[in-house]
Amino acid sequence: MPNTIAERLQATLSAIAKAAELAQRPASDIQLLAVSKTKPVSDIMLAYTAGQRHFGENYVQEGVAKTEELAHLSDLVWHFIGPIQSNKSAFVAKNFSWCHSIDRLKIAKRLSAQRPEALPALNVCIQVNINMEETKSGFAPEEVSSAAQIIAELPNLNLRGLMAIPKASQSEPELAATFAALHDMFTDLQTHYPSVDTLSMGMSSDLELAVASGSTMVRVGTGIFGAR
Template sequence: MPDNQIAGHIEQVRHQIEQSCAQYQRNPDSVTLLAVSKTKPAEAIREAWQAGQRDFGENYLQESLEKQQVLSDLDDIQWHFIGPIQSNKTKAIAEHFQWVHSVDRLKIAQRLNDQRPEGLPPLNICLQINISAEESKSGITLDELPELADIINQLPRLKLRGLMAIPAPANSFEAQRQPFAALNQALQQLQAKYPHMDTLSIGMSADMDAAIAEGSTIVRIGTAIFGARDYSQRQ
């Protein structure tokens, strides 16, 4: 991607966020742009950082660790793990990320807690909800949420921040809003018990406006910033 094109794309996405927030009476500062940088080189992340972007989402652990090493001079960068988590990956995730959006079972949460280094702040956690009940997707049901939230909230090296979901594609704006509204309602119910839960990680390029309308605090945007992905080069 040519020089400065990433910066221009970030500006466009931020403008879209501001427009959506204005339409739905939201403060644009309440929505964080998470640049999904999976499969993209460290140079592209650095260019985005130079354009003011600080939060980056990664799905593939080894690829991400290599990029983090190259970009270790960017000490204010925030790394978010947003992909499926295998048990043998939890130690490195606990050591090298500030956020994990994809916790969907107690075993993974316990391992992240036990393996989070004591010298680091608690790891910010979002529970992944399979809001559309798709067999192909990870995540717990809304019925399972209260019990898991209660247990994870007691783990000292984790900070339970909120919920994440990737709904099934919908063919209208109102249909996009429905699962996000259900997720927002679930978060509000949990906030009565856990006031520190403040995060809805919902909304990607195709449904960002609907997510912001329903209270999203983190939108996960990749292609609109970095361009199309080439999965053939991924390790």
């Protein structure tokens, strides 16, 4: 069992490569997003030293503090993947390169309006409430197409794709069906928007199935940084 962050990172990359090979996909098609929420900057630096560049944060205040502390590392790519309150949207717009959790049009419009002109467009994913859980935010599957039309027109956003957190208590066949539904939505979006290239689905526990189902970005926290 790998003991260090560098070892766990390498084991995760190896798992992605193996899953990609089984799915007859190039491993280079799948981006590993290291979810560093609640973990100290020292842990992020250990992963960075081991070669990881894309990091995901769930909490605005904590994430902003980390982006500021590590601002000298120009090749770090920060992804915001947590819920966004309206009064916190400006912090996301100013400090992150990506936002995966566009769960309503109000937030998309605020992020576009608040994105500094000096920065490139904010890369965004539409969050889909794929299993229609009352406790989860996100667009209903039937709302994704109309939401994409509006978000794609916002001036300071770059629509990159979809993100979802499937229902936890699913059997493997149920989860496979959920991932397949997301992939169908993703490929449909790609036919309309050339910028769409990202399907952010899969975490530590279901990474292999997500890769087999067409994920292009897997979000792994515990598998790299250990238990929270």
